[in-house]
Amino acid sequence: MRLKIIKVNSLPLNDALFIIVFMKILKNTILALAILCLVLTLATLKPKSQNNEVVFWTLQLGTFGGYMNPLIAEFEKENPEIKIKWIDVPYSEGEKRTLASILSNNPPDLVNLTPEFSSVLAQKQALYLVDCAKLSDYNKQIVKNFMQGGKCYAVPFYATSALNFYNKELLERSKINKLPQTYTDLFEISAQIKKNTGVFSTMPTLTENDTLLKILNKYGVNSPQTLTNENSLMIFDGYKRLYQEDLIPRESITQTHREALEKFMSGQLVFIQSGANFLNMIKDNAPGVFKVTDVTNQLTGESGKYDVSIMNLIIPKRAKNKEAALKFALFLTNKKNQIELAKLTTILPVNNEALKDEYFTNFDENDVISKARCLSAKQLDNLENPVRAGRNQKEIITLLNSSVQEIMLNKDETAKILAKTAKLWDELLKNE
Numbered sequence: 001m002r003l004k005i006i007k008v009n010s011l012p013l014n015d016a017l018f019i020i021v022f023m024k025i026l027k028n029t030i031l032a033l034a035i036l037c038l039v040l041t042l043a044t045l046k047p048k049s050q051n052n053e054v055v056f057w058t059l060q061l062g063t064f065g066g067y068m069n070p071l072i073a074e075f076e077k078e079n080p081e082i083k084i085k086w087i088d089v090p091y092s093e094g095e096k097r098t099l100a101s102i103l104s105n106n107p108p109d110l111v112n113l114t115p116e117f118s119s120v121l122a123q124k125q126a127l128y129l130v131d132c133a134k135l136s137d138y139n140k141q142i143v144k145n146f147m148q149g150g151k152c153y154a155v156p157f158y159a160t161s162a163l164n165f166y167n168k169e170l171l172e173r174s175k176i177n178k179l180p181q182t183y184t185d186l187f188e189i190s191a192q193i194k195k196n197t198g199v200f201s202t203m204p205t206l207t208e209n210d211t212l213l214k215i216l217n218k219y220g221v222n223s224p225q226t227l228t229n230e231n232s233l234m235i236f237d238g239y240k241r242l243y244q245e246d247l248i249p250r251e252s253i254t255q256t257h258r259e260a261l262e263k264f265m266s267g268q269l270v271f272i273q274s275g276a277n278f279l280n281m282i283k284d285n286a287p288g289v290f291k292v293t294d295v296t297n298q299l300t301g302e303s304g305k306y307d308v309s310i311m312n313l314i315i316p317k318r319a320k321n322k323e324a325a326l327k328f329a330l331f332l333t334n335k336k337n338q339i340e341l342a343k344l345t346t347i348l349p350v351n352n353e354a355l356k357d358e359y360f361t362n363f364d365e366n367d368v369i370s371k372a373r374c375l376s377a378k379q380l381d382n383l384e385n386p387v388r389a390g391r392n393q394k395e396i397i398t399l400l401n402s403s404v405q406e407i408m409l410n411k412d413e414t415a416k417i418l419a420k421t422a423k424l425w426d427e428l429l430k431n432e
Contacts, residue, residue, distance in 0.1 A: 053083040054325050055108040057098070059311070062088035067344055075331050082324045102126050107316040109325035112157060115145060118314050120391045122146075122153040128315040128322045129153055134330070139350050141383040142310060154312035155329040156350035158341065160275045161308045161379040162298050163372055165282075169292045170270045173197045179296050183215060186271065186299065187238040190247040193270055202271040203249045203260040206239060206408075207401040213387055216400075218301025222387045224426040228418050231302060236407050236414050243408040253405050265289050273299060275309075276372035277346040283369075295372045298379060305384035310350070348377050355380065392428040399424055 061068065072084045087108070089097055095117050101107040102121065113121075121127050129151035135143045138156050146154040166179070174193040180186040190201035206212045216222065219231040226232060242248045249268075251259060257274065264272040265286035276295075283290040298306045313329045315322050331337070338349035339357055349355050360377035363370035403421040407414050 052081055052321055052324055053085055054110060054321050054328050055085045055087065056110045056325075056328065057094075057108045058086070058088050058112040059094045060088070060091040061112070064341075064344065067341060071332065071337055075328055078331075079324075079327065082321075082328070084328060102316045102318065105318060106320075107318050109315060109319040109321045110329055111314050111316070112311060113154075113314055115154070115310050115312055115386070116388070116393050118146070118154045118312055119388045120393070121314065121316075122148050123391065126317055127153040128317050128319060128326075130155075130315075130326060134326070137351055137353060138333070139352060139355070139380055139383075141380070141385075142308070142350055145310075145386060145388070146312065154314045155326070155333060157311040157313050157333060158338070158345075158347040159308050159310045159350050159380065160277070160347055161306055161376040161383075162273050162275050163295045163376055164271055164297065164299055165264065165274050165279075165293055165295055166271045167264070167267065167269070167289065167292055168294050170197050170199060170267070174270060180271070180299065181297070182301060183218075183235065183299050184238065187242065190242055191245070194247050197270070199268050199270060200248050200263075201242075202269055202273075203252050203255075203263055204239065204273075205252060205255060205257050205260050206404050207253055208256045210397050212400050212404055213397055214307045214384075215301065217387050218303055218305065218307070218384055220302060224422040224429070227422040227425065228415065232418060233414055236404060236418065239404065240408050240410065240414065244410060253408050275346075276369070276376050279369050279372055280346070290368075293368060295368055295375060297375060303384055305382050306379040307386065308380065308383050346373070348373075348380065350380075392431065395428050396425055399428070 058068075068086060072086060076083060094113065098108075098111050098113060098117070098121075118127070129148065130153075132143060132147060132150070132152040135152055135155060139159075142156050142159065143152060146152045146156070164180075170193075171179075174189075174196045176189050176192065180189060186201060193199070193201045204211070206215075213222075216227075216232060216235060219235060221227060221229065221232040221235070239248075239252075243250075243252065249255075249263065260269070260272055261274065261278060261281065263269050264274075265282055267289060279290070279293070279295075282293060300306060313332070315325045315329070319325060333349075333351055335349075335351050335353040335357075338351045338354040339359060341347065342349050342354070343359070349360070354360075355377055360374055363374040365371065399421055403417055406412065406417050411417070
């Protein structure tokens with residue numbers, strides 16, 4: 001069958017007009033369909049931007065909206081395909097909420113947590129692991145603590161490293177010629193301080209959180225097997241002697257750092273281990289003591305290393321936007337943003353380039369606040385690896401704290417109490 005081509009100009013006028021009108025309608029219809037397809041395509045793309053929303057949880061940073069909101073806006077401008085939804089969670093509810101969300105199918109994409117709890121989640125295989133090479137800009141000793149199977153389960157967020165504050169007037173009255181560098185140094189000078197000044201050398205608050213565990217760790221006591229060694233006996237008996245001879249306050253086995261700080265501000269202590277941020281509290285509440293306050297490095301142990309407190313960022317394995325969350329975490333902790341946060345909060349950066357900034361390297365010897373900032377930042381170069389016991393960490397800390405109370409109250413021989421504690425510690429580890 002042959003098709004016959006009909007020329008429009010060979011048709012009658014009415015037929016020709018009909019074909020011309022028909023062609024125009026067809027052309028408009030095709031155009032309309034094309035526009036509709038484009039609209040539908042855009043409509044299908046719109047939810048994708050919502051799917052790229054990174055839900056970001058912080059712990060007790062709600063008052064820093066002036067810092068966080070512009071930072072988020074800057075990131076979103078640089079990454080228009082990603083949106084950040086920031087939610088601040090009370091510190092006391094952080095672990096509970098995070099655990100509940102991780103067990104669900106809709107966890108947040110990025111969460112600010114403590115390393116202790118992050119370690120537990122990592123052991124449960126609940127976290128997204130990243131190539132540690134992506135964290136090459138951060139403090140290597142800190143990053144090393146976030147490794148599992150050759151990969152990293154957390155991004156460092158910020159740090160603090162305590163210092164040894166001291167009252168210069170009381171120290172001069174005590175006739176101590178050299179500042180203590182270790183805990184055993186402090187044991188040795190406490191009697192002389194009390195004799196010459198009538199005040200206590202320090203208030204150790206041993207049973208607050210993991211204070212005791214950190215001290216023991218500096219002397220290589222970090223397992224049930226080492227809890228009964230000579231270094232451990234020396235530390236426990238050292239504090240027992242201070243307590244029994246009334247060389248430290250009786251409240252040392254029950255009260256917290258806050259009460260110790262109050263005693264320092266009222267001139268009842270020569271030394272106190274504290275974070276640099278507490279200098280502002282001394283300045284505001286005890287200006288007379290602040291004028292005679294100076295700082296030196298944190299007390300160390302046999303290793304000569306310092307302890308540090310860290311906050312980190314984790315990405316749940318079930319998070320919907322893992323790579324976008326990681327991208328934001330790295331942006332949040334870059335040099336510029338870390339320095340800005342540090343200036344607002346007195347925390348320390350964990351970004352190496354930020355730590356090289358003169359804000360953390362240069363200080364006026366007469367400005368104790370800037371001196372404290374720089375000394376604590378320098379301590380990050382020489383960190384003691386923390387003890388990470390796993391999910392029973394809190395129980396182990398409670399066990400050690402109970403033991404030091406028994407020893408200081410002289411309820412039994414130190415060696416017997418530590419042998420019993422070591423056995424219980426070992427059982428906790430086996431039950432993890």
